[in-house]
Amino acid sequence: MENQNNNSKLKSIIILLAVLLVGSLIYIFKLTSDAKTLETTVSTVKSEKEDVMKDLAELKSTYDAAIAENTTMSDELIAERDKVVKLMSELKNAKGDNASLRKYKDQYKSMEAKMKNLMQEVEVLKKENQQLTANLDSTKVVLDDSKKYNQVLVGQNEELAKTVEKGSKLSLTNLKTAAYKVKSSGKEIATDKASRADMLKINFTIAENKIAKSGDKTYYVQVIDSKNNVLGDKATISFGETSLTYSFTTTVKYENKTVEVSEQLPGKDFQKGTYFVNVFDKGELVSKSSFSLR
Structure with missing residues (x-):
């Protein structure tokens, strides 16, 4: 138990x-x-x-x-x-x-x-x-020219010499540019359409100046399209330290009287947009304008 x-x-x-x-x-x-x-x-x-x-x-x-x-x-x-x-x-x-x-x-x-x-x-x-x-x-050449021109003015010593130099320069006015369609017959029809244009006509006036030097005057015309391309010859020339790319030149026989200048710039495939036209007397910008094509 x-x-x-x-x-x-x-x-x-x-x-x-x-x-x-x-x-x-x-x-x-x-x-x-x-x-x-x-x-x-x-x-x-x-x-x-x-x-x-x-x-x-x-x-x-x-x-x-x-x-x-x-x-x-x-x-x-x-x-x-x-x-x-x-x-x-x-x-x-x-x-x-x-x-x-x-x-x-x-x-x-x-x-x-x-x-x-x-x-x-x-x-x-x-x-x-x-x-x-x-x-x-695209405007560098204009700024360079202005700088050079100002340096020349500062360097001059006599106010009378500056006044005479300034007064003897020719004045360009009424700078105008228009686009045209040229018919096979030679007839020119104004247009504001880029697709129709095959020529630009640039006109300006050289004003009368009694104290200016007479003789042949050469101007450099620069046309810049809406894509910042220089049209025409696209030739480059230097004036001292300044270089300029231009579309064409025009030479005028100046005799101290008003002169009307008209030039043509043929072309094709013009771009739509705003164009800039600059006229130079050697390296100096003396007139400018703009126009648009649609």
């Missing part, structure tokens, strides 16, 4: 130990599983955090490149670049949780959209600057 009681107690102890062992194994398995899940979550958040940091770094590089071009938008670009740098600093020190990371992702998307808008504005400014540069190049 006593042995049976001992056996029962032993069995109870064994069963209890077995239950405890199973419970321990289940607890250990749960801890291991939770640890792996946590490790996976931390790894995923870390990877996504690195991706957002990389995206922000690329955003900063885009702003740095745009700022280096020194446009009129530099201040606004610098301000947005500084916001990106600040967000990178905050992200670096942020807690590695999904809620925090989601906030930084949303801020990055907003900054990216802002950057795209600013880059479009920068491109518009770049194109406008390129067009401005092209226009400045």
Whole structure:
């Protein structure tokens, strides 16, 4: 009887130990599983955090490149670049949780959209600057001539000599240009359509000047189309340090009286837009006008 009681107690102890062992194994398995899940979550958040940091770094590089071009938008670009740098600093020190990371992702998307808008504005400014540069190049000869002319005036010592020199120069007026379609019969029909034009007619008047020097006078006529191309001969001549590309020359016998000058410039495939006509006396611009073809 006593042995049976001992056996029962032993069995109870064994069963209890077995239950405890199973419970321990289940607890250990749960801890291991939770640890792996946590490790996976931390790894995923870390990877996504690195991706957002990389995206922000690329955003900063885009702003740095745009700022280096020194446009009129530099201040606004610098301000947005500084916001990106600040967000990178905050992200670096942020807690590695999904809620925090989601906030930084949303801020990055907003900054990216802002950057795209600013880059479009920068491109518009770049194109406008390129067009401005092209226009400045086309008038360089005029600016160079004006500079040279001013230097000559400053260098002169006697006011009387300056007055006589200025008064003896010939004055050109009524500079006009029109496009024509020339029929096979030779008849000229005025037109303002580029597709119909095959000749330009340039007219101007040399005013009477009693103190000017008489004799043959040669003028250089420059016609520039809407694409900044010089039409006609496209010949280049130098006057000291200044060079001039012109369309044609016209020589007039001047005898101190008013003279009407009319010249023709044949051509084809005229461009639509505004044309500029400049008349030079050697390197000096003495008259200018413009007209348009549609």
